[in-house]
Amino acid sequence: MAHTKTPTESGTVFSTTLSRLRKEILTGAIGPGEKLRLDQLRTTYDVSFSPLREAISRLVSEGLVLQAADQRGFQVAPVSADNLREVTLLRKSLEVIALQRSIQHGDDAWETEVVSSMHHLSKFKSRNPAKMDDIDEAWEGWHRKFHTALIGACRLPVLLQFCDTLYDLSDRYRRNFLQFRHVPRDVQSEHSAIAEAALNRNAELACRLMEEHIELTATMILAVLPTELR
Amino acid sequence: MAHTKTPTESGTVFSTTLSRLRKEILTGAIGPGEKLRLDQLRTTYDVSFSPLREAISRLVSEGLVLQAADQRGFQVAPVSADNLREVTLLRKSLEVIALQRSIQHGDDAWETEVVSSMHHLSKFKSRNPAKMDDIDEAWEGWHRKFHTALIGACRLPVLLQFCDTLYDLSDRYRRNFLQFRHVPRDVQSEHSAIAEAALNRNAELACRLMEEHIELTATMILAVLPTELR
DNA sequence: TAATAAAATAATATCGATAAATAGAAAATC
DNA sequence: GATTTTCTATTTATCGATATTATTTTATTA
DSSP: OOOOOOTTOOSOHHHHHHHHHHHHHHHTSSOTTOEEOHHHHHHHHTOOHHHHHHHHHHHHHHTSEEEOSTTSOEEEOOOOHHHHHHHHHHHHHHHHHHHHHHHHHOOHHHHHHHHHHHHHHHTOOSOOSTTHHHHHHHHHHHHHHHHHHHHTTSOOHHHHHHHHHHHHHHHHHHHHHTTTSOOSSOHHHHHHHHHHHHHTTOHHHHHHHHHHHHHHHHHHHHHHSOGGGO | OOOOOOTTOOSOHHHHHHHHHHHHHHHTSSOTTOEEOHHHHHHHHTOOHHHHHHHHHHHHHHTSEEEOSTTSOEEEOOOOHHHHHHHHHHHHHHHHHHHHHHHHHOOHHHHHHHHHHHHHHHTOOSOOSTTHHHHHHHHHHHHHHHHHHHHTTSOOHHHHHHHHHHHHHHHHHHHHHTTTSOOOSOHHHHHHHHHHHHHTTOHHHHHHHHHHHHHHHHHHHHHHSOGGGO
């Protein structure tokens, strides 16, 4: 079978499989606690075991997948209020460190990135519940870019890695439990306030706003989290 | 070939390969920046590609191995003063959070673990430079157990994972650059002071001592780090 | 009928082989 | 002589098959 590669997909089988798996877990297409059946995934993704297992193995380090005991495979990490609280606590602690340094070191390129991602994000007036899928995916992309841009100039690559992991871990909660609900909140203003403070090099304010932003999201998720998970 | 399994080795091929690789990188048996030749490792460890690559993939997430561009394999993460400074900064930030909570929540089992690992560690009067290998490996084991025990009761599993990763990352510097040097320092006293403060539930003191302990080690490594790495 | 054991089934972990890509060496060109 | 090009050798990434382990089903016994 001549494998006809989709032009948009590039890189190795491993990396595309990793992205695909991560996305399915973040969106909830593969739900919390769900068992990962290797043979089924292998068929669905049309790949062999090696790159599939390699991808899953990465997600284990990231905490999105749990490795059961030997010979008993993998499962998507379960969700719980405790886990969300921990992830939120860590995200606040680490993003504040990163943001503070980023504001300190940020150069022109950094400002450009912040302004640009902020601009793209602000173009989504209201997240139209009609044609959700496409728009949502785009919004999610820019939202992540925005948060990444803000802390991107901190010059601490290991920390950025941690922040990225924590973003994924909390993102899963938001996308699984907050997606289709009406939230009484002006996220747009929160974002622009953070961006403004950052660009004005007001580190203290920016960090405080960021903490509040992260905390508020977590609070809203906790409020709607099924009781059996609390 | 009937694969005769060594009785001491247990678990999957993957997990033993992961441990072995990690150890070789931490000790410097495979040095910083060194390329990982898959076929050579495969022969040395007598395993096949799948579990080998899976193990390497994990080490990439941990930051001990770098994945080069597609199709260009892996290399052990290089060392640099900047990286050591970052890892030190993060270790201090995160271990303090963990230690503070651990002191807050620690129960009898926690106290026992701390006392026990402290005791074992203190039995190594001076690290005899003669029969280094065996003694050093044992000391390294208890040293890690001690640090793990201190923060073990924090009830933040994700944080513990981060701390473990950071311990590895800084441990590599210590074992590669400080091992055979005489250090003008009473590490034993530092450890017992931290343990005492923790058991007395004096979180503030314990955290301060821990920060100093981590910082001091880093300072000494930086002092002897080859100039081209600074 | 409940509990246990045996057999069948399904899933995982690992292997050895193949295909694809890169890096290095030799030849050709300017 | 330096630079580019082609060919070869090495190395990586991926595959499909096999062996091992867990789970479910069926049969057996108390």
